Amino acid sequence: MSSTRRRSSSATPPGGAFTQILLDHGYGAAGVAINSAPTEGVLKAPFSQLRSTFPVLKNPLNAHRAVGFTHEQFQYSFTNGVDEEISRKAYERYAIAANGGILFGSVTANLKPGHQDTWVDYHNDDRAPLLFISGSDDHIMPPSVQQSNLKHYKSKETVTEITEFEGPHFMVGLDGWEQIADKALEWALANAKAPAGAVTA
Template sequence: MAATATPVVFVHGMFLHAASWASWVELFRTTGYDPMNPGWPGEPSTVAEARQEPDRVAGIGIDDIVTHYAQIIGTLGRRPVVIGHSTGALVAQRLLDQGLAAAAVALQPPPIKGVANLAPSSIPVGWPLLRNPANRWRALSLTARQFRYSHGNALTAIESDQLYRQWAIPSPGRPVFELVSANLSRRSPATIDAANPGRGPLLMIAGGKDHSAHRAVVKATVKRYSAAPAVTDYQEFLDRGHSMPIDSGWREIADATLVWVRQHLR
């Protein structure tokens, strides 16, 4: 890899291991970028270890995750493109807002502070995690059935279950509570300066069948960014659910992302 290759940092979302980005990392490497997919703070290096040691991530919040990736970026020597999925997409936006990323792609992000999440489809995703307040400080896991609803609803049951077995890991419960209470908190970690004139380009991507990050909520976030003169683009894939980066159709999304990155880093 040439010393001048643009770094790309991938940030996964809740309940997926960092290794789930492997296909994206290989694609970006073969097209001339310098990609990396570090896990969240405390996350073991393999899916098996993450399942065996869930308490290693218990209590970790969104600010902890942002700080972790900011420290990694600080070692790169130049600002990367940051590509995040789900909660990782919020982290990508935070890093872009802080001037640490040259550009960012937010796949199926949760709403930032100031955007209401009124999508009924998200209630069955969050309620099993939120109904016990003690879950805020625990590491939580999804069942295969819960994963099917939150991530794999646009897939066959066979593919959803296969992805669950391959990539699903426990995640800290704290980010779920932080996201739900974002509009009630004065210092929410979901706060973004949507009018920031100095940030780099941002691409927001939604799935038309997404239960976890409803396309209407993603569009509302894009609208909030319209106060900024910086580039904010939106793409929607009507037949896709929340498994967008990892399912059998990942290449369509990755190719669209790659085209956009090339256009905005010229």
């Protein structure tokens, strides 16, 4: 691996950013990033995103420990607009304290010299096709962040697209998730670099 592609290993990037990194390194026939965290160079930071991440970013010590959300914080960040009972059930089932360093690494990626954990080559002509799926009401990774991430990709030799579904960040855990899954699979099979038969569902 060349020095221009070397990155630190302080924490694994969030899922959508990790998908972009894997594609940039030549892995996969196609990638779908749902409500993705931004990669290095994306400076868009709407108010709802700042408010969503404040419980973690308010204390620098959180960069080195696990941080949990209250239900109210979880509801604003992940299940906004969802019925209170459904939101609370999701919180009780899925919410756990997570590594604050992941978020700090993402936020500070544009402030440090050299390439950080979330760097990708936006001009990579050999990257497999990439689809961003965005939640219309997502507070923590709003549509404007997805659009900004998309616009950074400059290669005309590969496919980079975006589509939007109605819902918050947690939309894949709510009724109607099958439509999102079907879209992701349909798009991946239609755009994969490898023959469709080589991609198994």
